[in-house]
Amino acid sequence: MEPFYKLLRNGLIILVLLFATDRALGALIEHFFFNEKQGDSAVTTHGILDANEDILIFGNSRASHHYIPELITEKTGLSCYNLGRDGMKMLYYETLLKSVLSYHTPKVVILDLNLNDFEYQHQEEQKLTAVLMPYINKNKEISELIYTQSKMEFSLAHISTLYRVNSLPMSIVQHHLEIGQKHFNGYEPLSGNMPQSAKVRHIDNANYKESKDQLTAFENFVKATKSKNIKLHVLVSPGMKIHKHNALKTADRILSKYDLKCYNYSELFNADANKLFYDVGHLNEIGAKAFTDAVIVDHLAEMPATEIN
Amino acid sequence: MLFNSLHFFFFFIVVTPAFFLLSHQHRWKLLLVASCYFYMTFVPVYILILGFTIIIDYFAGILIENSKGKRRKNFLILSLVANIGVLAVFKYYNFLNDNLSFLLGNIGYQNRVPYLEILLPIGLSFHTFQAMSYTIEVYRGNQKAEKHFGIYSLYVMFYPQLVAGPIERPQNILNQFHTKQYFNYTNVVEGLKLITWGLFKKVVIADRLSIYVDAVYNNADQHSGLTLIVATVFFAFQIYCDFSGYSDIAIGCARVMGYNLMINFRRPYLAGSIKEFWSRWHISLSTWFRDYLYFPLGGSKVAIPRWYLNLFIVFMVSGLWHGANWTFIIWGALHGIYQIFSVSFKKFNERNILGYRPLTNALHVFITFALVCFAWIFFRANNVTEAFNICKSIFTLKGGGLFIGTPEGFVYALIWILFLLVVEYITEYHSDIIKVFYSSNRVVRYAGYTVIVLFIILFGVFNGGQFIYFQF
Numbered sequence: 001m002e003p004f005y006k007l008l009r010n011g012l013i014i015l016v017l018l019f020a021t022d023r024a025l026g027a028l029i030e031h032f033f034f035n036e037k038q039g040d041s042a043v044t045t046h047g048i049l050d051a052n053e054d055i056l057i058f059g060n061s062r063a064s065h066h067y068i069p070e071l072i073t074e075k076t077g078l079s080c081y082n083l084g085r086d087g088m089k090m091l092y093y094e095t096l097l098k099s100v101l102s103y104h105t106p107k108v109v110i111l112d113l114n115l116n117d118f119e120y121q122h123q124e125e126q127k128l129t130a131v132l133m134p135y136i137n138k139n140k141e142i143s144e145l146i147y148t149q150s151k152m153e154f155s156l157a158h159i160s161t162l163y164r165v166n167s168l169p170m171s172i173v174q175h176h177l178e179i180g181q182k183h184f185n186g187y188e189p190l191s192g193n194m195p196q197s198a199k200v201r202h203i204d205n206a207n208y209k210e211s212k213d214q215l216t217a218f219e220n221f222v223k224a225t226k227s228k229n230i231k232l233h234v235l236v237s238p239g240m241k242i243h244k245h246n247a248l249k250t251a252d253r254i255l256s257k258y259d260l261k262c263y264n265y266s267e268l269f270n271a272d273a274n275k276l277f278y279d280v281g282h283l284n285e286i287g288a289k290a291f292t293d294a295v296i297v298d299h300l301a302e303m304p305a306t307e308i309n
Numbered sequence: 310m311l312f313n314s315l316h317f318f319f320f321f322i323v324v325t326p327a328f329f330l331l332s333h334q335h336r337w338k339l340l341l342v343a344s345c346y347f348y349m350t351f352v353p354v355y356i357l358i359l360g361f362t363i364i365i366d367y368f369a370g371i372l373i374e375n376s377k378g379k380r381r382k383n384f385l386i387l388s389l390v391a392n393i394g395v396l397a398v399f400k401y402y403n404f405l406n407d408n409l410s411f412l413l414g415n416i417g418y419q420n421r422v423p424y425l426e427i428l429l430p431i432g433l434s435f436h437t438f439q440a441m442s443y444t445i446e447v448y449r450g451n452q453k454a455e456k457h458f459g460i461y462s463l464y465v466m467f468y469p470q471l472v473a474g475p476i477e478r479p480q481n482i483l484n485q486f487h488t489k490q491y492f493n494y495t496n497v498v499e500g501l502k503l504i505t506w507g508l509f510k511k512v513v514i515a516d517r518l519s520i521y522v523d524a525v526y527n528n529a530d531q532h533s534g535l536t537l538i539v540a541t542v543f544f545a546f547q548i549y550c551d552f553s554g555y556s557d558i559a560i561g562c563a564r565v566m567g568y569n570l571m572i573n574f575r576r577p578y579l580a581g582s583i584k585e586f587w588s589r590w591h592i593s594l595s596t597w598f599r600d601y602l603y604f605p606l607g608g609s610k611v612a613i614p615r616w617y618l619n620l621f622i623v624f625m626v627s628g629l630w631h632g633a634n635w636t637f638i639i640w641g642a643l644h645g646i647y648q649i650f651s652v653s654f655k656k657f658n659e660r661n662i663l664g665y666r667p668l669t670n671a672l673h674v675f676i677t678f679a680l681v682c683f684a685w686i687f688f689r690a691n692n693v694t695e696a697f698n699i700c701k702s703i704f705t706l707k708g709g710g711l712f713i714g715t716p717e718g719f720v721y722a723l724i725w726i727l728f729l730l731v732v733e734y735i736t737e738y739h740s741d742i743i744k745v746f747y748s749s750n751r752v753v754r755y756a757g758y759t760v761i762v763l764f765i766i767l768f769g770v771f772n773g774g775q776f777i778y779f780q781f
Contacts, residue, residue: 003492003493003494003497004492006494007494007497007498013755014755014758014759017755017759018759018762018763021759021763022763022766025763025767029767126772130772152315156315160766162763162766162767163766163767165767166766166767166768166769166771167717167721167767167768167770169767169768170717170720170721171717174716174717180716
């Protein structure tokens with residue numbers, strides 16, 4: 001049995017070495033991760049750990065490129081942070097809001113609803129788990145969400161510190177060196193515009209299918225703001241791609257249960273599309289300024305709202 | 310159950326110690342039950358197909374051995390028809406039906422032959438070919454018929470190589486099941502090293518590259534020529550790391566228990582010609598076709614036109630083996646044409662055209678890689694029209710910038726390709742460095758193991774899905 005004991009002994013040495021290196025290297029990477037000042041993760045970290053602003057904006061990349069917190073603060077006197085993150089959907093917004101509410105109650109929440117936010121997307125849960133994994137030990141809401149989504153991921157994240165920061169080293173280096181886009185209180189400006197020939201496209205997406213999980217997350221999001229007496233504005237920001245089947249009707253149906261409405265600005269800038277858009281889905285910085293001004297006038301300056309629906 | 314899943318990890322750490330705890334006479338039972346369980350985690354009912362071919366080939370082997378003359382040949386034909394019949398029904402029926410509909414449609418007739426609503430059994434082509442090699446070898450007298458039904462079943466179903474090879478020969482693996490395997494420290498360590506390296510290639514390199522490749526190839530019409538070139542090169546490394554990673558894990562799992570499976574890859578992208586490429590890529594399949602199709606057709610010992618035809622047939626069939634789709638057939642045909650050109654211009658290829666041998670060799674490696682990549686376009690494209698459109702975009706250098714996807718993902722992809730190339734180059738040309746690494750002190754060795762495992766945890770893509778070759 002000597003070879004067996006040799007294997008056992010050497011295997012144990014390697015396991016100890018692995019465990020120690022995993023913890024040490026993982027702690028080091030986590031340190032740099034939680035101290036990022038730029039990038040999508042820095043925005044999520046702000047929301048999960050230290051958001052203390054009066055107005056918080058939730059949504060995906062369209063939110064992060066369309067709402068200028070500094071402009072809102074200047075016009076309303078209320079502090080503001082844009083928590084929009086590229087590629088996210090309702091499940092993410094709901095989890096982020098619950099995380100914020102566990103330690104802070106903002107006065108106003110703006111939810112930038114994307115027209116496909118309720119749409120079923122393959123592997124949505126895996127994507128969400130990957131984004132929120134580094135925070136598993138930082139916030140109870142996130143820990144519970146990951147446990148619900150995948151017990152295996154939950155266990156792995158507790159066994160290995162490095163697993164929690166899987167694939168992140170490159171973006172951490174990038175953000176610490178401040179390479180790429182910059183955020184300003186979460187707002188990420190885009191420079192440039194669409195060609196003169198660019199026109200709004202109406203798309204007949206006949207295969208549109210809503211996800212039950214996303215709908216539940218939306219309703220939970222609304223309920224959570226209601227329970228804390230937070231003023232909620234659900235807006236659809238301008239876009240050049242208008243889908244025939246979209247989230248609007250369902251959103252209105254759910255919001256009406258809570259005496260709320262969804263304000264649709266999707267076609268607000270049709271006339272000047274080529275000047276105000278960076279691409280079909282996102283406003284450039286000029287467009288963002290014009291849209292933020294409109295939002296302030298319609299919703300934040302306590303002026304009568306223009307219901308576009 | 311995928312090799313890159315926790316499910317397999319638990320399976321492996323239960324089956325392997327149990328194997329050594331059992332006496333030799335009971336080990337085949339454990340391995341057979343484990344292999345059945347392994348296969349049934351995909352689509353349980355398809356084990357019946359395996360059972361069918363196992364029964365046919367088991368009896369065919371015995372009958373071939375006990376018969377003489379024409380009867381002997383008839384039993385071989387029976388076995389081959391059963392195996393190819395299963396392949397034809399489950400893999401090629403709907404494809405043939407599609408083409409029949411197309412042909413009849415063109416002359417104004419409607420095809421009334423119904424389609425089969427079936428899923429392709431995982432790894433069907435692999436275990437069918439392994440089963441066929443058994444009856445052929447028994448027929449040729451190179452292998453005695455296996456009398457032990459359980460051992461024969463294990464030959465077809467041995468879990469490490471059941472779903473994606475290497476496609477073994479009975480002379481190698483069947484006899485090993487009769488030999489008592491002892492717990493051997495070197496075998497276990499070497500096996501574990503192979504498993505780790507295979508896992509690294511799969512989750513760190515292949516699955517990382519697949520993110521970019523899928524994003525480009527699934528919207529190929531929207532991308533520039535440059536982007537499509539990059540995506541095709543990435544796919545070349547993706548499929549290599551995916552498949553050779555699987556083979557390494559398979560060989561490693563078997564090695565831990567003392568079984569030696571054949572090598573399936575030998576740094577194929579360092580090949581200096583297409584002929585050499587096929588002696589380094591999917592070796593178990595290319596040698597299968599060589600022994601059971603190319604040689605029986607006459608190989609190279611026939612008139613030159615017939616020799617070229619033989620080469621072309623073998624590669625066309627190899628393409629068809631991969632999948633019931635014209636994309637695979639064109640892929641195979643391209644390799645057939647490459648081979649014909651390669652042998653036709655052999656003397657020209659051997660000339661030192663750049664005057665400096667290492668530079669000429671490097672040029673040959675580059676040209677071979679470019680040709681292989683061109684063929685990969687057809688292998689990866691979703692259909693033939695799309696493949697030709699991709700070729701058009703590449704050759705006309707269709708405008709637009711380089712699609713990056715996520716910048717960090719793109720940089721990771723480049724880093725890992727470079728890392729792989731360095732490792733392959735060192736292994737190929739400076740194996741003394743590898744030896745130093747193997748024989749150096751324990752601290753260096755353990756640091757090496759730790760780094761590879763940590764790389765897997767830190768940089769692995771763990772939702773990358775199944776291995777590409779499972780579909781074949």
